[in-house]
Amino acid sequence: MTSTPETQWVALRGRLQEISALVSAADLLEWDQLTYMPSGGAGARGQQLATLQRLAHEKLIDPTLGLLLDTLEAATAQQDAASDEPAILREVRRRYERAIKAPPAFTAEVAEHLAASYDAWAVARPANDFGLVRPFLEKTLDYSRRYADFFPGYAHVADPLIDVGDHGMTVATIRPCFAALRQQLAPLVKQISDQTPPDDRCLYQPFAEDKQIAFGEQIITAFGYDFERGRQDRSPHPFSTRIGAGDVRITTRIYPNDLAQGLFSTLHEAGHAMYEQGVDPALAGTLADEGVSMAVHESQSRLWENLVGRSWPFWNHHYPQLQSIFPEQLGKVSLDTFYRAVNKVQRSLIRTDADEVTYNLHVIIRFELEQALLEGSLAVADLPDAWRAAYAEALGIAPPDDRDGVLQDVHWYAGLIGGSFQGYTLGNILSAQFYAEAVRAHPEIPAEIGGGKFNTLHGWLREQIYRHGSKFTTAELLQRITGGPLRLEPYLAYLTGKYGQIYELT
Numbered sequence: 175m176t177s178t179p180e181t182q183w184v185a186l187r188g189r190l191q192e193i194s195a196l197v198s199a200a201d202l203l204e205w206d207q208l209t210y211m212p213s214g215g216a217g218a219r220g221q222q223l224a225t226l227q228r229l230a231h232e233k234l235i236d237p238t239l240g241l242l243l244d245t246l247e248a249a250t251a252q253q254d255a256a257s258d259e260p261a262i263l264r265e266v267r268r269r270y271e272r273a274i275k276a277p278p279a280f281t282a283e284v285a286e287h288l289a290a291s292y293d294a295w296a297v298a299r300p301a302n303d304f305g306l307v308r309p310f311l312e313k314t315l316d317y318s319r320r321y322a323d324f325f326p327g328y329a330h331v332a333d334p335l336i337d338v339g340d341h342g343m344t345v346a347t348i349r350p351c352f353a354a355l356r357q358q359l360a361p362l363v364k365q366i367s368d369q370t371p372p373d374d375r376c377l378y379q380p381f382a383e384d385k386q387i388a389f390g391e392q393i394i395t396a397f398g399y400d401f402e403r404g405r406q407d408r409s410p411h412p413f414s415t416r417i418g419a420g421d422v423r424i425t426t427r428i429y430p431n432d433l434a435q436g437l438f439s440t441l442h443e444a445g446h447a448m449y450e451q452g453v454d455p456a457l458a459g460t461l462a463d464e465g466v467s468m469a470v471h472e473s474q475s476r477l478w479e480n481l482v483g484r485s486w487p488f489w490n491h492h493y494p495q496l497q498s499i500f501p502e503q504l505g506k507v508s509l510d511t512f513y514r515a516v517n518k519v520q521r522s523l524i525r526t527d528a529d530e531v532t533y534n535l536h537v538i539i540r541f542e543l544e545q546a547l548l549e550g551s552l553a554v555a556d557l558p559d560a561w562r563a564a565y566a567e568a569l570g571i572a573p574p575d576d577r578d579g580v581l582q583d584v585h586w587y588a589g590l591i592g593g594s595f596q597g598y599t600l601g602n603i604l605s606a607q608f609y610a611e612a613v614r615a616h617p618e619i620p621a622e623i624g625g626g627k628f629n630t631l632h633g634w635l636r637e638q639i640y641r642h643g644s645k646f647t648t649a650e651l652l653q654r655i656t657g658g659p660l661r662l663e664p665y666l667a668y669l670t671g672k673y674g675q676i677y678e679l680t
Contacts, residue, residue: 200285205415291311311557339468391440394444523582526582619631
């Protein structure tokens with residue numbers, strides 16, 4: 175039988191679906207490890223993940239897949255570059271070219287190591303014992319450098335690692351952006367810190383955990399999160415994971431005496447999950463059926479958590495309902511007091527608890543420490559002291575222990591070092607750009623949020639961002655939506671406008 179483009183596409187999709195199935199199985203095992211798996215299962219789980227990731231890697235670098243790509247790229251050369259088939263081929267080609275440079279045995283070895291590293295971190299953090307996890311982190315750093323060496327010719331050792339999550343971004347493009355942002359944030363933080371801080375005691379009272387969860391789930395359902403294709407569980411570090419096209423899960427972290435922690439974690443992770451739930455079903459099983467980058471993903475989690483979930487219109491509508499759920503705690507607390515409390519700016523130690531204004535300073539600290547580790551100018555043994563010094567310099571405070579210092583984030587203990595954090599701040603910047611465009615297209619969005627309605631905003635995001643999956647790079651998506659590149663101005667205007675009003679800055 176003569177091979178035709180149609181039969182070749184069937185063959186390619188079949189191979190990609192096999193790879194997707196293996197990756198999804200690994201993702202499910204990782205979700206289980208981070209939620210319900212007993213700690214004694216870490217060793218076996220590492221072997222299971224290593225096997226699945228090695229098999230997926232081997233299928234991705236199969237020469238037959240490369241030949242199919244060559245043939246189909248030639249056959250689609252005249253098609254519109256924005257149509258599905260050329261876009262799928264570009265994404266698969268990018269992953270194929272990256273994968274053939276790193277041996278499957280290395281991928282399996284790293285997966286097994288990281289499973290053990292996470293298990294060590296889960297013990298080390300509550301015990302405030304950096305020494306317990308330090309050997310694992312030193313090995314992770316070695317693996318990170320070895321991974322970068324599979325891509326000779328890089329300008330900076332972190333560039334290949336950054337490219338995994340934020341394709342097209344490099345240290346050279348990120349550092350100037352972060353430097354400019356830090357320069358603008360420093361005086362704003364000082365201005366706000368000179369003001370009398372809002373009274374946020376209303377957030378730190380006994381709040382029934384089941385009621386917290388129920389309220390959060392009601393909100394994200396209104397946002398557009400589909401519980402028929404997802405679920406929410408609890409984990410030490412909140413996350414979102416895509417098991418498959420009809421299974422996108424989130425977790426949250428509930429504290430009985432901290433209302434904001436669980437609620438905003440839920441809103442944040444739902445933003446990630448709605449992105450994945452909104453991908454065009456036609457892309458399912460093609461490797462182009464997931465969010466394009468960490469930066470765009472974070473733009474969605476931060477947009478729903480902050481630009482919507484911490485906004486005045488949102489709470490003007492939802493606060494009476496929250497008061498009715500917790501009448502003893504909030505019944506006598508005014509809307510203005512509550513709004514100022516959930517937007518309180520303060521120098522703090524924990525990134526995930528940080529306010530919008532100081533949050534990026536936490537990220538920039540981590541980004542700079544990552545580069546120093548990879549460059550060799552900072553040893554893992556000296557990381558806790560470097561962390562404390564960086565916090566003292568950037569935020570004017572220093573952690574009293576490693577639990578709330580170098581051990582607080584799971585990223586370096588469950589993944590390679592070098593591409594972990596930049597997406598958070600890039601996502602913050604993008605969130606304001608995207609939201610500004612949504613409101614420009616639909617000026618009624620703020621009023622609808624004030625009425626508890628989110629369909630217009632969710633629909634615009636689904637049409638402009640979600641449905642495309644990985645068809646377009648971050649830069650291409652930005653160009654399509656905003657007509658230009660990443661820009662700091664909308665984000666800075668958002669921060670200075672909102673917090674200038676809250677803190678009555680001149």
